[in-house]
Amino acid sequence: MARTILPFGPQHPVLPEPLHLKLTIEDEIVTEALPTLGYVHRGLEKLCEVRDFNQMIQIVERVCGICSCLHALCYCEGIEQIMGVDVPRRAKYLRTIWGELHRMHSHLLWLGLFADAFGFESLFMQFWRVRERIMDIMEATCGNRVVVSVNVIGGVRRDLTPEQCQWIEQQLAISEKEIKQLQTTILSDYTVKKRTVGKGVLTKEQAYQLGAVGPMLRGSGWAQDARQTGYAAFDELGFEPVVEYDGDSYARCAVRFRETLQSIDIVRLAIARMPAGETAANVSGAMEDDTLRPVGGKRGDIMQAYNRDKHHRITAAPPPNFDIPAGHVAAKVKGKPDGEAVTRVEQPRGELMYYIKGVGSKNMDRVRIRTPTFANIPPLLAMLPGCELADVPVIVLSIDPCISCTER
Amino acid sequence: MLETIPVTIESVRDVAKQCFDEGWRLVTLSAVDLGEAGFDILYHYDKDLVMRHYRLTIPKETVVPSISPVYFAALLVENEIRDQFGICFADIVLDFGGALYLEEEVRAMPFCKVSVAQKQC
Numbered sequence: 001m002a003r004t005i006l007p008f009g010p011q012h013p014v015l016p017e018p019l020h021l022k023l024t025i026e027d028e029i030v031t032e033a034l035p036t037l038g039y040v041h042r043g044l045e046k047l048c049e050v051r052d053f054n055q056m057i058q059i060v061e062r063v064c065g066i067c068s069c070l071h072a073l074c075y076c077e078g079i080e081q082i083m084g085v086d087v088p089r090r091a092k093y094l095r096t097i098w099g100e101l102h103r104m105h106s107h108l109l110w111l112g113l114f115a116d117a118f119g120f121e122s123l124f125m126q127f128w129r130v131r132e133r134i135m136d137i138m139e140a141t142c143g144n145r146v147v148v149s150v151n152v153i154g155g156v157r158r159d160l161t162p163e164q165c166q167w168i169e170q171q172l173a174i175s176e177k178e179i180k181q182l183q184t185t186i187l188s189d190y191t192v193k194k195r196t197v198g199k200g201v202l203t204k205e206q207a208y209q210l211g212a213v214g215p216m217l218r219g220s221g222w223a224q225d226a227r228q229t230g231y232a233a234f235d236e237l238g239f240e241p242v243v244e245y246d247g248d249s250y251a252r253c254a255v256r257f258r259e260t261l262q263s264i265d266i267v268r269l270a271i272a273r274m275p276a277g278e279t280a281a282n283v284s285g286a287m288e289d290d291t292l293r294p295v296g297g298k299r300g301d302i303m304q305a306y307n308r309d310k311h312h313r314i315t316a317a318p319p320p321n322f323d324i325p326a327g328h329v330a331a332k333v334k335g336k337p338d339g340e341a342v343t344r345v346e347q348p349r350g351e352l353m354y355y356i357k358g359v360g361s362k363n364m365d366r367v368r369i370r371t372p373t374f375a376n377i378p379p380l381l382a383m384l385p386g387c388e389l390a391d392v393p394v395i396v397l398s399i400d401p402c403i404s405c406t407e408r
Numbered sequence: 409m410l411e412t413i414p415v416t417i418e419s420v421r422d423v424a425k426q427c428f429d430e431g432w433r434l435v436t437l438s439a440v441d442l443g444e445a446g447f448d449i450l451y452h453y454d455k456d457l458v459m460r461h462y463r464l465t466i467p468k469e470t471v472v473p474s475i476s477p478v479y480f481a482a483l484l485v486e487n488e489i490r491d492q493f494g495i496c497f498a499d500i501v502l503d504f505g506g507a508l509y510l511e512e513e514v515r516a517m518p519f520c521k522v523s524v525a526q527k528q529c
Contacts, residue, residue, distance in 0.1 A: 046519055210480055353435055357440060370438075
């Protein structure tokens with residue numbers, strides 16, 4: 001049988017970011033896949049040596065725009081662990097709320113891209129229309145749509161008023177209804193099933209042994225999620241992971257779809273249980289920089305930005321008429337990070353791990369970031385051999401690859 | 409403070425094999441430049457959401473046995489460490505030769521504090 005080497009990527013219609021796979025093909029069947037990385041490597045980890053430990057929050061948020069809030073959360077929890085900072089409970093709940101909003105908009109983005117990958121352009125636009133409402137929530141509560149920049153060492157910079165919480169719940173109720181309307185198409189349609197069921201199967205044993213994380217791991221039958229470790233407010237929210245058992249592209253899609261609805265419930269629960277109190281501990285060094293203080297925003301600023309960008313918008317309703325309240329700072333914690341910590345949070349794509357080492361100076365000695373896509377590439381290399389060439393784009397997309405995350 | 413278990417270069421692959429047999433999942437490896445003292449390589453494992461960390465401390469220009477024959481998932485991170493710190497791994501299942509992120513003509517190790525390392529192992 002003749003062997004053909006076929007380059008897949010780095011530029012490909014299903015790839016939002018550049019990943020190159022060298023596919024060996026025999027009679028339209030993939031027999032080997034080898035990756036090539038390095039197209040978007042930025043060396044962000046190295047910046048910890050020249051930026052102080054507070055400025056690194058803005059750096060790690062830019063490892064990945066889609067889950068910027070969770071990168072900052074994981075980094076801040078590491079620094080707080082080293083410095084022994086006790087984060088106020090209200091801040092933990094606020095972190096949970098914004099983190100789950102990030103998960104929702106990331107999954108909705110992926111569901112749209114996935115639909116587009118097998119030619120459902122209308123479904124793609126429907127998912128992104130719903131996503132726009134989540135983006136509006138983030139803009140109205142943080143002032144930014146993607147990189148929300150709410151986390152600081154010791155807590156969060158923003159707070160939510162009761163009126164905002166009520167408005168968020170209203171928006172989530174509309175989003176939930178709209179997402180459920182799309183369930184039949186994405187999970188029951190003949191064409192979608194034809195393209196995803198039995199494609200790119202990762203068995204339960206393979207998923208664990210190859211280090212898969214997130215929906216890749218849970219789609220193969222493992223009930224493992226970093227939220228079970230109880231970071232932020234998850235220790236008080238009774239979290240149970242979403243699990244599917246078939247290990248194929250359809251199962252991974254189903255996990256993400258169900259997790260989107262689960263995140264709505266988590267946000268509702270967090271709002272209902274959120275205690276009153278401060279939103280940040282006062283950490284020496286962290287609050288001395290004016291750019292890092294808890295800040296609010298005026299309604300006029302939000303409406304100005306809304307009017308400026310309104311021709312780009314899909315949703316018709318403007319954000320509600322309220323200001324963004326600043327957080328409230330608690331007692332001061334002094335010192336510089338001196339020690340090591342490993343922290344984990346659950347990104348939309350899976351487990352994110354930070355190893356942080358400080359040596360008592362304002363700069364960190366080492367910040368090591370293990371992103372979920374980095375962990376999911378070896379399982380992808382195991383899934384591709386044996387599949388048909390025509391299924392490669394859908395299988396690659398089914399891991400929700402984020403190459404900017406992977407290469408940092 | 410992070411609790412780590414010291415491991416020697418002779419036992420690093422045996423420890424990996426033992427962890428694999430006991431059902432530990434490899435999370436990742438972390439390399440840290442210690443300056444004149446060499447490097448720390450931390451091996452992070454997870455089982456039922458509990459983490460275990462092994463610390464291997466090596467002088468510079470030491471070749472480390474790859475654990476990728478045991479944990480296939482280690483191949484990317486070991487190649488990344490080779491790119492960034494110039495630490496070579498023996499018997500790695502897929503060796504990018506220091507060109508995972510970098511161009512082949514790059515000879516300095518970008519993540520070393522004082523970088524004079526050569527890429528050839």
